[in-house]
Amino acid sequence: MGRRQHLADAVPVSGAMDTVSARIANITLGNDSNCAVVELTYSGAVFFAETNLMISYAGEGSVLTVNGETLPKNKPVFIPEGNYIEQKPSGTGCRVYLAIAGGWDVPVVLGSRSTYLPAAFGGREGRSLQGGDTLESLNERSVITDKIFAALQSSSVKYPSWQVSSLNDYRKRSKDIRVVPGRESNRFNGESLSGFFTEAYTVSVDSNRMGINLIGMVLNRLNNTEMLSTAVTPGTIQVTNSGTAVILMADCQTTGGYPRIAQLASVDLAICGQLVPGDKIYFSQITWIEAEKLYMHQEEHLYKAALAIKHKYLY
Amino acid sequence: MDSFNIYQLNENAVTIEFGKVISEDRLQTITAFNHKLQQHPFPGFVASVPAYCTLTVHFDYLQVSRWVPQKVKCFEKVNNYLTELYGTLTNVNISYNKPAIEIPVCYNAEFGTDIDTVSQITGIPVDEVIKIHTSKIYMVHMIGFIPGFAYLGGMDKRLNVPRKAKVNTAVPAGAVGIAGEQTGIYPFKTPGGWQIIGCTPIEMFDINRAQSSYLKAGDRIKFKSVIKQEFEQYSRQ
Numbered sequence: 183m184g185r186r187q188h189l190a191d192a193v194p195v196s197g198a199m200d201t202v203s204a205r206i207a208n209i210t211l212g213n214d215s216n217c218a219v220v221e222l223t224y225s226g227a228v229f230f231a232e233t234n235l236m237i238s239y240a241g242e243g244s245v246l247t248v249n250g251e252t253l254p255k256n257k258p259v260f261i262p263e264g265n266y267i268e269q270k271p272s273g274t275g276c277r278v279y280l281a282i283a284g285g286w287d288v289p290v291v292l293g294s295r296s297t298y299l300p301a302a303f304g305g306r307e308g309r310s311l312q313g314g315d316t317l318e319s320l321n322e323r324s325v326i327t328d329k330i331f332a333a334l335q336s337s338s339v340k341y342p343s344w345q346v347s348s349l350n351d352y353r354k355r356s357k358d359i360r361v362v363p364g365r366e367s368n369r370f371n372g373e374s375l376s377g378f379f380t381e382a383y384t385v386s387v388d389s390n391r392m393g394i395n396l397i398g399m400v401l402n403r404l405n406n407t408e409m410l411s412t413a414v415t416p417g418t419i420q421v422t423n424s425g426t427a428v429i430l431m432a433d434c435q436t437t438g439g440y441p442r443i444a445q446l447a448s449v450d451l452a453i454c455g456q457l458v459p460g461d462k463i464y465f466s467q468i469t470w471i472e473a474e475k476l477y478m479h480q481e482e483h484l485y486k487a488a489l490a491i492k493h494k495y496l497y
Numbered sequence: 498m499d500s501f502n503i504y505q506l507n508e509n510a511v512t513i514e515f516g517k518v519i520s521e522d523r524l525q526t527i528t529a530f531n532h533k534l535q536q537h538p539f540p541g542f543v544a545s546v547p548a549y550c551t552l553t554v555h556f557d558y559l560q561v562s563r564w565v566p567q568k569v570k571c572f573e574k575v576n577n578y579l580t581e582l583y584g585t586l587t588n589v590n591i592s593y594n595k596p597a598i599e600i601p602v603c604y605n606a607e608f609g610t611d612i613d614t615v616s617q618i619t620g621i622p623v624d625e626v627i628k629i630h631t632s633k634i635y636m637v638h639m640i641g642f643i644p645g646f647a648y649l650g651g652m653d654k655r656l657n658v659p660r661k662a663k664v665n666t667a668v669p670a671g672a673v674g675i676a677g678e679q680t681g682i683y684p685f686k687t688p689g690g691w692q693i694i695g696c697t698p699i700e701m702f703d704i705n706r707a708q709s710s711y712l713k714a715g716d717r718i719k720f721k722s723v724i725k726q727e728f729e730q731y732s733r734q
Contacts, residue, residue: 186555189546191702191710192640291704301644301685303704365504365512410519411641411648413546413553415507437548437641448508470505470572474558477508481559 183216184432185294185304192436195416196296196304199391199432199455200277202480203241206346207281209488210238211258212326212495217285218295220311222278227269229280232316235261236283236331242275242352242456248339257345258283260334275352275456283331284323298433299391329495344494346487349480355453356461360468360476364419364442366409374401374425378443379467383427387459391433394457400425401443414438417446417454429454447473449480501583503576509543511575512553519549519650524636527552528715529589530582539578540564547714548639549648554579597634597717600682600697602673603728604630608696611661615675615692618658627722629653630694635680637716645684645702645710649718652680660690671697673720684710695720698731 183204184197198204198221205215225244238258239246246253247268253259255278261267269278288295288305297305306315323331334340367375383398401421414420418430420440427443431454446454447468457463468476502514513530515523527547534545534554541560546553554575561571604627606612616623635649642648652675660676665688668674672683674691683689684702701711712718723731 186543188644188709189544189553189555190640190713191644191708192642192646193644193709292709298644300687301702362505365506410517410549411639412548412551413506413510413512415510417507435642436546437639445507470508471570474508474571477558478562 183294184296185292187293189413189436193292193301194298194433194436196298196433197294198277198279200241200279200452201455202349202449202452202484203277204279204281205484206240206256206348206487207238207279208285209484209491210240210256210346211236211281211283212324212330212491213281213283213285214324215484215488216295217281217320218288218305220280220286220317222269222280224276225269225271227311229267229317231261231263231265231267233263234335235263236327236334237261237267237280239278239280240346240348241278243271243273243458244269244276244278245272246270246278246280251339253339254341254345256348257341258330258334260331260336260340262337262339265339274458274461276458277456282317282319283327284319284321287318287320300433326492326495330491333495346491347483349483350453352453352456355450356457356463359450359453359463359465360447360473361419361444361450361465362447362468362470362473364444366441367443369403369405369441370421370443371402371404374399374403375443377401378427379465382462382464385457385459385461385463389457389459391431393431393434394429394454396427396429396463398427401427403441409439409441411437411439414442415445417448417451418442419444419446431455447476449473449476501580503579505572506553508571509558510553510555511572511579512551513579515550515552517550519638521636521650523550524638524650524715525589526586530586531714533582533586534579537582539575548641595717597719598712599719599721600699601723601727601731602631602695602697602720603723603725604695605725607725608672608728609694611692612694615656615658615694619655621655626656626694629656630675630680631720631722633719635718635720637712637714637718639714640710640712643684643687645712647681647701647710647712647716647718649680652678654678656680658692661692664688664690665693668693669696671699671701673697695722696728698728 184195302308377399383396386395541557543555635651668689670685673695676691
């Protein structure tokens, strides 16, 4: 998901803020995990099914309903044509991902279907979706997708009893965001460093897809020598000259010149993609070896989920 | 050879540090090594991103983890590969051997909305500002900030002016700006705080090109002053 191939041209990664939920939505439909999904932030979207649809959605902070009935997450759902699908607020978090059988039909730009708003490319004409847009799915579906569709096709809303487990307990995990000390962590004084790993940080209202600004203990440097800009990635935690920490997210710039106090374990980037202003988070320190184990565990979980669905419908 | 030091950026990327000071020689080394890596990518290689003194190498963790012997950490595997490849680097002067890329710029006050201000701050007449800006050869140290934005080194110190007090909310595409000892070209309409002295008709960033950014790290460029008619001819091409 996202595009990493053009980072040298300063084209950001983009893509889903919560990649795990986005991938789960695709997996449950038998889609390739690179299929385009719609990222719905907060709530209020309404869709009209012009044809029979098979969708899936995953994520936090809202639910999708049809005729007042809440659709379950993390599983394929058949919706007959003529129904309205409404997004309603529910619980904590802020993003759900809507996938459709075959993936949404938006063009591949620079190797990816991801939208990048600041330069207005990718996705639907490089912009956010608007009322009145018609979205279609791609015609090429996998054999598994066709089998799931055939099994669910009905005259009413229908879904199977199975589901893919979420992997992330967003509320619990946000109290323990795992990070590895960054390249410039030794530029901070001891008090700031220990504070970073023990104090609560609150998500600021001026957070967006580029970065999550944190309010909390000011992080002071041992000296104020400027550093040369170098590569940063989603998950890099930079500290600005005023001592504020910022978690760089999906649309972040490709290079940065602020000291990097820490780097998120990749598996916890998805958790941060669900944070809303006012959320309190805590950081804990792990090693790259631990971060890589967590990453392998996540990938195995998603791989096994896809495999289980394949076995269920193909054999 | 420059010092060569690799650290882990995340699970899927490492950064190679070539010392800590900006220099043209360092840029040559990074450009040459990047070129070599592009020609000899390892299985799972995704992208390499040059910056002032670093080259960051992005890869696919799962693919690298499948290299034999599987028990060795991905970081070690990539580290060993890059270190070995660096040992084979002989010619580091590839970009010195290429001609400078000419960038046409119209410095009319209509496009160079701050050129009069620059002239006032520096005490240098507008004609002379243009002459100084077009007389230098600039090195592209890296592409960063926004897609296609080149950080150029080599500006004449006489043109050192502060950023604008108020950020311009919509600098047009192609605008050529200066600030401090830096000069650069805005690839598309965006907010910006540099003093704008002209505009180029060249599309600095184009999603329909194989190389979306017109410039890349290691390129050498030269600005050429053009009149408005020439600017418009370029724009129509």
